[in-house]
Amino acid sequence: MTFLYFAYGSNMLPARLLGRCPSAKVVRTGVARAWSLAFSKASKDGSGKATLVIAPNSAVPGVIFEIDLAERERLDRHEGVGSGYRRDDTFAIEGSTVPASSYLGTSLDHTLRPFDWYLATVIAGAEYHGLKAPNGETDARLRVIYSNGTESDLLLRSLQRALYKDEAGRRITEPSAGPLFDDQTDDSDQASGTIYVLRSKSDHPVVAENRAVLHKIGVTGGSVERRIANARLDPTYLMAEVELVATYELYNINRAKLETVIHKVFGAARLDVEIMDRLGRPIVPKEWFLVPLFAVDEAVNRIKDGSITGYVYDPESARLVTR
Template sequence: MPVAERLTDDDLELLGELGVEIAPDQPSAHSAREQRIIAGFEEIERFVETHGRLPQHGEAHDIFERLYAVRLERLRASEECRHILMPRDSRGLLAGDAPPETALSDAALLAALGSEASAADDITRLVHVRSRTAIKAAEEIAQRSACKDFALFKPIFDNVQRQLATGERETVKYQDNALVEAGHMFILGGQKLIVAEMGELFIGDHGRPDRRLRVVYENATESDILLRSLQRALNKDKASRRITKADYGPLFSAIATEDDLPTGYIYVLRSNSADPFIVQNRAVIHKIGVTAGDVKSRIANARTDPTYLLAEVEIVATFKLANINRKKFETLLQQFFSSARLDLALQDRFGSAVKPREWFLVPLDVIEEVIERIKTNTIDQFQYDPTTANLLQT
């Protein structure tokens, strides 16, 4: 097979969309010694940019800040370091006095950190300095912080975990589809994540479009990683996966055809029990089920069946199903309303305790809305709030 002599613009664009880094790193003009000095200085610059001031000595300050303070003074005092760093010192950090006699040495600070500095340590062997490659990788991933509104996302992660277990969702290799959009979910580094928000489009490195994302992780942290950085991370992680949207199959047909195979009915029942709690809440207590046969035949012996609360029931709604796995659909409905399941124990005719599992504290109009959401394949964007008896958009 012939091999292209060079990448075309179309090739570059395609690779860029896949999040593949295509521009080779330029060889450094600095020696390893000089790179260590520059890396140490850049960490001090980041501290100043973050805190708006120079690092300071003193027990009241973080041990790393004190280490940066000592490092800056030693860089200022070294003519070799000043020669290397002056062209890149845009903030004028190298202007200052020699270190005071009371300043702690690197060795003393490292001792406080539980580390030991060898006698060979000098300014060119700055400690706690990451390589430029490591710094770039860390900046690509972006620093995570605590997700303050994680309570909004936890039900999503919990629901997705249940759907993965039941087969309503599955995971596929990320490389099969590089698309990243708001609401998409992935597994990266063994953790599930959701793309919660996407920022404004801008032109990034190599003239390619990029966005700043808000990504929330299942361990209650979040990051503002760049879109292309997330794509690169997903591509580099050989175990990364895309979590598919819930697939419920062809639940309903918009138009009936001769090929439709009737698979049953969704039915919604209301109990005529004389139990005080049921009487008080009769309008919002419903049984949701699916049957392959006639609903009226199904409830003929309700009075003697704990499944129907040992009382007569009335049919308040039915929905015809076609071309679907009715059991899977029933499971979906009952899992969606699991937070509102009726907690009631009854005794059957043999005196055994029975807890019916298909009765829920849900208004009829909400049940109808959920069925409609399933038809439009948007149910994964909602959750049921039993305290307000409403659907909430996630």
């Protein structure tokens, strides 16, 4: 037997949900009417997690999964039933005559904010399924609470534009790393290079929790397979086996400068975790970032067209934005 599950938060990303419910299969996308998405469910880590709040004139897109009934209890534990969430087995989805199960927050604090990695996971899930707002646009309404206590359902992109136009706003960035494609050559230049993206198989709690959006981004002039052959013995790879999820071939580039630029672009999302090497010494890896794969794809495209130095990754929106 199976049941239907309506995901609207981080579980929309299949890689995340499958780690909890291996039988989960996508049925279709759907819309929950008279609800609004909020990040006000109080989490043990002090952040806000996704929940739905009643809003008669709003709607929230999500994904309907079919899951084996034997895995319901496991999903309940992961979602925190009885510890801040409740399960609603009569949740109505527009266009469906069969109710689904979904999880709603019971311990809410509207002053909370989601962690960057969590928001990136939610956005990655929406991007994966091509979700759009109920008006058919990729933009969406965001509940904004101002310092004077007033509230507004502002379009997310409108909020971003307003922040950029604010004359009092400031963005602090590092100096330019210099051109990627030089006419001058030096010893670090290579005729070609490969950008590779890895996903860790480590069972470290931080890694396991963020596995769907945690990626190592590196550059090499040799074989990627040879480079990662002994990953489980190298703290650079979190002392664990890794999965190669993407490679991008580039030509006539300065590899050293390219790697510097990539790490500066994604610097705000760098993973901060301490790993012990084989001798028990603490190591903090520098090339792991909490970014969805689609953001890496965009960065590579901008490397190819030469515009990357004008952009930086913004964890708040999980996108590249102009500096």
